[in-house]
Amino acid sequence: MQTAPAQQLVDHLFRHESGKMVAVLARIFGMHNLEMAEDVVQEAFLKAMQAWKFGLPPNPAAWLMQTARNKAIDIVRREGYARRYSAELAEQLTAETENTVVQFFSEHEISDSQLRLVFACCHPSLKQEDQVALTLKTVSGFGVAEIARALLTNEAAIQKRLYRAKQQIKETNINFEIPEGPALHQRLETVYTVLYLLFNEGYNSINAEELIRKDLCMEAMRLCKLLSENKAGAKPSTYALLALMCLQASRFDSRVDENNSIILLPQQNRSKWDQQLIQLGYCYLNQSSTGEHLSVYHVESAIAAEHCLAASFGQTNWQHLLQLYNILLGIKPTPVIMLNRAVVLGSCGQTKQALKEIMAIPGIDVLVQTQYIYSAVLADLYLTLRDYPNAQKMLAQSIALTTSGAEKKLLGERLALASQQSA
Template sequence: QLVDHLFRHEAGKMIAVLTRIFGIHNLELVEDTVQETFLKALQVWKYRPVPDNPSAWLMQVARNQTIDLIRRQQKLSGISEELATRLRSDTEHTIEEFFLDTEIADSQLRMIFTCCHPSLNPEDQVALTLKTVSGFGVTEIARALVSTETTIQKRIYRAREYIKKHSIRFEIPIGTALQDRLETVYTVLYLLFNEGYNSVKADELIRHDLCAEAMRLCKLLSEHRIGAHPTTYALLSLMCFQVSRFDSRIGEDNTIILLQKQDRSKWDRDLIHVGYHYLNQSSDGDYLSVYHIESAIAAEHCLSPDFASTNWKSLLYLYDRLLERKPIPIVRLNRSVLLAQMGDLTAAIDAILDIEDIGDLLRHHYIYSAVLGDLYGRAGNLAEARRLLDMAYHLTTSLAEKKLLREKLDALPQ
């Protein structure tokens, strides 16, 4: 169990450092070296006490294996250009420099930027990031993203082949290229967090491990000079606000607890305080990202002592600003819910029906049928409410969502 825990938390760091040493073209060699390091830990720790600092022990073993591999190399093609440039007669001292804490963090960021290359499609970026940066196994990734292992393996293979074929550099971009790539990194971290926050897994609405990993990577980015950016802080604050409500979102019997019924005393006030800290840091500069607005929306909910005290007018203003920058159906749907909370059910229903391609959305995404059905029920159109809620019930795979929808259906007057 200890080795499994360490693999999750240390493998990504080790892969990043070794990739920086051996080059992205030797990723398989890197992963084999990491596997050998953990196998050695399993063998040694069976018969000897676990060291006081097992993470440092693992890094030391990886470092020693790296030195041995380089000394056995007959060709410089087996190492990265960076190492070839820095390598002199003192191999051991040169390798040691790559394992300094600051260099490990730098290597992890290089790996994140490599995995989030804008030429890769988003699905491949997420899968490759989870596998290479976060130490997730293929089975775990498939389970987390509700896909098959074969599909995930294909995504990872496709991404790696593209990186090799196009000689994608293992580096943090500079200049205008940095800002473009940062946007891609934000998108991947946002997608990763959202999958954890509202998982499509049948038996697990919240994937705490995915949310924690997204926050870890975002915090790592915020602590480096290239990522100490207002948008990074805004995204990190959004994550803090959302995670602060985890304990109140799900009941003991895996039942969804809607916002209006949540016990706000269970909200993590310390984490909310951290969220405000990062939101304040994000206010520097003159650029307003979608993450700033989404974080402000989440902060507005955290400010309210109870559901009835929510400042709906302020939220509507924020959603209008968000819609200007992010004119997608889910934002329009959330805005319509606000209209309903403000007492205008007709406007809320019309706003949903005005969403472009709403027919396709109703047929394929349960959330649209669920929200529209709920609004029709509150407006007294029981037949349409029953039809739409039943449609949503059959569209979702989440057991918790099904239970909530069944309760809504049963609560409709006959």
């Protein structure tokens, strides 16, 4: 018997459509009615889940949009003007409103609404952790449990953040619009921060499951791309951030082996790096090099590109990287950047200077005792200097601090090696 091939939905279709639908509905009902928008979307999805099990409609995305549109028109009709105006005027007003609603569901308006929603979620009156949670929930269509998994917290914490954000939106009467002039510039900075955070959360949190981490990185990239495709968002810094994400993401699959152990940069199989993403990254890097403003993202993407350009770890241009880190330090003098710069110094053969600079980081005493990465880097430098007692001390320290099994394993192997050497 001939069997039909399995029906397939586009990956993440529901998530992406959810974001679009919430955006359009929030534009229709207003940000203060965000929950109503989310309810309409959920209803449409439940209907789809029920009806499509036995066969997909020809255009699933259009089916969902149509369902949301009809529901929106229903609500507009129900909440109409009949009570306040004469029947004749009410009818006319309702007809006009319906036309506008239909207009909002057109392709171009949808992408515009999505961007407005991103801007609303990143409103400066919201706390940063609330901005992140709200963006993931509304723009990205993540469920509460998925957000909790991605951000390594529990569902109750995420519920609280979402509730707080929605209250704040109502209280401050946040508008559903794209800011103009200097306000646009300011808001874009917040959006960049949220997207950068989303990406890094996915890229760096070794503790979370592989799948959700990758989803988070891909989602940050998708939103950044969305931003770059709109006139308001197509700025050099947007392209720089997009370049940074592509170049970093190209190494995603080469950083962990089949046993979930971490593979560090020197040992990574560079042939596993995603060349397509690297090329895309270079392309965006090119597009970013206009205008006067040199953003953090410009420098960070240049650093990422430098690593991608090196044919092997040994051929890395450390001198150039050091220059880039010097520039970065000038824009963003944070302990982590200082630490990373010291690593590059070490790779340039200036191990002692690197040690000296790490010790000079403000608050280093506390940092070493609270964040494993500092002792891990120090241990590395001590190993290079064959100072095994200090290396052992630092390795033991970082093992105690990290919560990641993969990190513990890697550091444990080094500790065994250091103990062997010193014996």
